[in-house]
Amino acid sequence: MPQGKFNLLFLKKQTAFCCGRYVQSVYCLLCATAILFILLVLATTNVSAQQNVIKGRVSSHHGHPLSGVVVSLAGYGTQAMTDSTGSFKLPVSQQVNYTVTASHVGYKTQSKTVSYTGGSKSVTFILHPLNHELEEVHIQDNRALNRKQSESMNVEVVGKDFIQRNLGGSLMTTLSRLPGVKTIGIGSGQSKPLIRGLGFNRVVVTDKGIKHEGQQWGADHGLELDQFAASEVEILKGAASFIYGSDAIAGVIDVKxxxxxxxxxxxGSVDLIGKTNNSLYGTSVNVYGRKKNWFFDSRLxxxxxxxxxxxTDTVYVYDFKARLPNRYLRNTAGRESGLHFNTGYIGEHFRSTIYLSNVYSRSGFFANAHGLEPRQVDxxxxxxxxxxxxxxxxxxNHFKLINRSQYHTGKHLLQADIGYQRNFRQEFSIYVNHGFMxxxxPTTLNIPQNLEREFDKQVYSINARDVLQLNRHQLTFxxxxxxxxxxxxxxxxxxxAFKQTTSGIFIYDKFALSETVLxxxxxxxxxxxxxxxxxxxxxxxxxxFVTRANAFTRSFNSIVWSAGINYTPEGNFSLKANLGKSFRMPIAKELAANGVNYHYFSYEQGNQGLNAEQSYQADVTLGWNTNKWQIQLSPFYNYFPNYIYLNPTGxxxxxxxxxxQVFNYSQSRVMRYGGELQVKYRVNxxxxxxxxxxxxxxxxxxxxxxxFTLPFSPPPSLLLNVTYQPVQIKALKDxxxxxxxxxxxxxxxxVPPERETQGYRVMNIQAGTKVNFYNRPLMLSLQVQNVFDTRxxxxxxxxxLIQLPEAGRNIILSAKIPFGR
Amino acid sequence: MCLLAIIILAGGCSKNNEETKDTEYPVIDLSVADAFPQQCGTVKRGQTFTFRARVTDNAELGSVSVDIHHNFDHHSHSTEVQTCQMGAVKTPVNPLLLIKSISIPTGLKTYNVVQSIDVPANADAGDYHFLIRLVDKAGWQTIKGISIKVE
Incomplete structure (x- = not known):
């Protein structure tokens, strides 16, 4: 019997090994191809003959190159269109003053006078949106495309439509449909993002430009974000510390x-939502208005x-059998509310917005699993x-007050974000005397008897940058x-308790080497x-009375860098490559934890001597786009010389x-690799x-x-999708x-203490349409998650960890009813 | 830069030799002769009893820890199938609380735990949990919780 078991184990290891090697060789091949291309590009770009031209680049006010912009010479009938890097070339013959005009759908037309004195003359345009309301989906799609083409890291941009279609229990669950994005979740409303298997403090989440700071380190804590208030989410996979500082090791989720x-x-609009699995009902009401320069936008x-x-009707919490009457997970109900008010001024050169928000939630923990010792389950x-x-x-409760301002003058775009946030979190449970308690x-203790934990975090943030357009360079510092x-x-x-101050300075240059290379x-x-x-x-x-923490101070510093290339030649192929170093300061828990985590029966021991974690990552994104096919392959390789790991000891x-059991924080060398493949085929x-x-x-x-591997490493997965869009039915729009x-x-x-997880297959269905409602588009969406109620x-x-299966079948119905002018 | 990636990668490749890593949990065996206490077992106040169990692991044992705490609130986390007859729910006055770690000599795959435990004469009588935690050197932990009575 043990013999057979061993053989099986050996076999499994063999396959894992082969598979790993296979992926590695594919990756090596890709890298070789990449090098070939880079050499090719470098060889071809040197040959650029002196011509009589006015050339230049057009970018948006965000600094992204704009493609398809019509640039013309007034009075000469000469026109050109910008390519994917925003570059254009206009042939000229006379040495006179030309008026060069750049115009683009949805943007203000801009003209510049250029005195042409022979040879090649450069001019740069920064276009501003005509109105800043980019609700129209196709413009957003363009922006997303531009963003992807001008960033050497792997970027995914999803808009409101995606969120509406795939609405999950929280914003992060909604995003987990994207390849390479998973969540660490608890219950039906709380979850945190994992990018390529890394999460907690290795992923930065920014909300309105300011890093969202809650209790990211806790596996049972969610993110305090209202998914109805998000209009666009950008997911950056890769070494992003050079812009976002500490923590952006695995990537960034930028909620806009x-x-x-x-x-x-x-x-405004009224959103209505209902879910069958947890009998959820909810609403989100939005009211906005704008005169000329002043506007407001509010949401509840x-x-x-x-x-x-x-x-399932039975779960085993560390071998203890717990019955679930009617298959409901007792005490996992919750309430959530979000209040948002934004107001600001939009001028020709200056704009400033104040964002005020408060997100509150109260939710139960599965009573049988809290503290693992299932005491007090009544x-x-x-x-x-x-x-x-x-x-x-x-x-x-998460409160935020943020101001974002920008001033645009000449070649400069000055931006500043200032924020204050307070994350106040309390966990209540009936007192249980763990250990020596x-x-x-005691009645004399001035801590409320049911207050198990409380974290009160106040955060002050400031970001400032200048985006400078200098010919072919876009310099951000x-x-x-x-x-x-x-x-x-x-x-x-x-x-x-702790105090923490972090600061960083950066410089970032984006250089258009040629029309095809950035x-x-x-x-x-x-x-x-x-x-x-x-x-x-x-x-x-x-x-x-044991001392669990001594007062101490640690300081860290780090230099990080990033280098990348975008190669977008004419035709169907595109390539992006990026190599970067990121870092992460150890968090207070890693340095100073010294207590029992009764969720895991573990005694967690911090380590004051930890160094700042460093990470090197190489990313490649290969694209192939035709009318029918959209293929993207994005492999990566990541190496940590000193990954901080919570090690379960003997x-x-x-x-x-x-x-x-003692779990102590230690550092080890870690390597990770993997990737995502996206293939889309339009049949018609x-x-x-x-x-x-x-x-x-x-x-x-x-x-x-x-x-061993790292904890929470997601297994390979494949999502197959078929989408039918009845374009021929006129009454149903979109x-x-x-x-x-x-x-x-x-x-x-x-890796200890994790158990192996079996494979599974789950089906979800999404359907929706827009219907005319008092001349406004009323949006209806239906989702069936886990169609077959798969366990x-x-x-x-x-x-x-306690063998609890995921939620069963869930039907989600939502409607968005717009109103107003 | 991709060249660099390949070098790092090659470094990673050559290291990938899958050393024998321990993926099995250690085992607490209370079925051996004279193992004590057993599920629904009884210990006497003012007396000393001997905790006996056999612990095993495929690679190397780590350590054992014993935790005796009251179950006057009936917070059952027994891992045993058999349920015991329990007394009424009551408020503790001076419950027995014992947390003890038993070290295992290094390098062993099998060890017979023999540990004498005193039960004070003034401890509250009633239902208790006897929680055994065993870890192996790799960090895998097995927990066995049994219900006992103090008389």
């Missing part, structure tokens, strides 16, 4: 607010949901209603600074300081860890098919877990019927 309304408008969102349903109380929220539960809660003040409360302890180079310096505060237990352990600790104008695949391999090359079939492989490559475990789910 809605654009200011058009002049002379007043209107409310969602209320009950316990969610899973396709089935009578917990099962009396599906909608009530009993203990244990969490309550989070007294059996009865600037600085970011952030100060955090973190307080804690509650009867349990994990991380001490080069990128960036350099950044960061400095950060973290100061923790003292903490002692309020109860004695074996007669001693020891127990009595005094500090109350007999639990009403039918298209799509395949989105992803693969990831991670391995620790040193340390105690040498040979109608679609789309089927997603996701095949996920088993994840047998795990499966998601390797990156927080509840995976």
């Amino acid at each position: 607010p809605s654009l200011p309304p058009m002049p002379g408008t007043f209107g 969102t409310y969602q209320n949901y009950g316990d969610y349903k899973v396709p 089935t009578l109380l917990h099962d009396q209603s599906r909608r009530d929220i009993q203990m244990p539960y969490q309550e989070v 007294p059996p009865i809660y 600037g600085f970011n600074a952030e100060h955090q003040d973190n307080q804690i409360n509650g009867w349990s302890f994990l991380v001490p 080069l990128h180079g960036a350099l950044r310096y960061d400095y950060g300081r973290l100061q923790t505060f003292h903490y002692s237990d309020w109860f004695p352990s074996e007669g001693e 020891r127990h600790d009595i005094l500090y860890g109350a007999g639990n 104008n009403w039918l298209s098919a799509e395949a989105l695949g992803e693969y990831l391999y991670a391995e620790q090359l040193s340390g105690e877990k040498k040979g 109608a679609y019927l789309s089927v997603d079939y996701r095949l996920t492989a088993a994840q047998n490559n795990t 499966y475990l998601n390797h990156t789910s927080f509840y995976r």
